[in-house]
Amino acid sequence: MQRIDSQNIVLLVRKAGFKATPAILAILTILQRAKKPLTVQEVAEKLNPKRDKVTIYRILEKLKEKRIIRHVDFQHGHAHYELNSDDHHHIICTACGKIEELEECSLKNMMQQVIKKSALFMRLTSHSMEFFGVCKTCDKKMKKIVSSPNLMKVRT
């Protein structure tokens, strides 16, 4: 996991060609401290002072272009963003939304294979990879529902 201390955030931002404004520094700090990819909404809630959502969208877009952060799609209908650290991916529970972070796996090998086999492409710049499943807790709940003599007892 990439680490950025508060002094270096300023340098990082400037090197990317942006002004080190409070808004951009705050957003980067929030993403850095987050333990999971955040939505625009979640970033907005953590921001103090509050910022217009438009500002957040614009900052995230710029950071993404410079590859400082990356976009993650959990198929929830809205984008999630996280620091673009070393490759790691996620399993998302389709029942409760719980997210587990995965270590690198053998993705690098796979990417090399992919580009070697490709007829049209010569380099890969990014990828998206998420796994969806049902977490153990939800799995148990589901089994309970199926076998329960009284469906009304079961809460979601």
Add this chain to the structure above:
Amino acid sequence: MQRIDSQNIVLLVRKAGFKATPAILAILTILQRAKKPLTVQEVAEKLNPKRDKVTIYRILEKLKEKRIIRHVDFQHGHAHYELNSDDHHHIICTACGKIEELEECSLKNMMQQVIKKSALFMRLTSHSMEFFGVCKTCDKKMKKIVSSPNLMKVRT
């Protein structure tokens, strides 16, 4: 690649618990003939007679629930759908949008590893995996732009 002849589409649809209406049969046929994942817009354009987009959204959603088709995310801001055939994934050119289809690679091994390592999950139900890069054609164009003595000459 899974094949469905026109008589069997009806059976497939009924087995999934849906009525074999012209709209659903047409949409399945379109997806079957498509060489790449289609957007709702693209399905709408190919439909004859035309159908309300709402109808297309609803049919695609139902087919997805029954795992007859799958959702593919190219980070283009709208969903793409394709028949849920054997695992294959895509490389998408971030410059021109060109799509190359990949063969299975070593994904199955990887998924087994993933679930073995996971503390919270016991089964995976689906995944998303797309690679983004710059295709050879666009790569050449970009190099031209950089080295060109007259930027105006280069078209996008």
Add this chain to the structure above:
DNA sequence: GTATGTGCAAATCGTTTGCAAGTCA
């Protein structure tokens, strides 16, 4: 001082919902 960043209002786009009418089994 000037290019860049920000906030506000409004537009846009993909997608979803409610409801009445139509259709398949």
Add this chain to the structure above:
DNA sequence: TGACTTGCAAACGATTTGCACATAC
């Protein structure tokens, strides 16, 4: 017939755009 489908209108939520003002460097 009756449940499932469809179309239309309208709502919705995420994201984008235009423009005037503010700020970093």
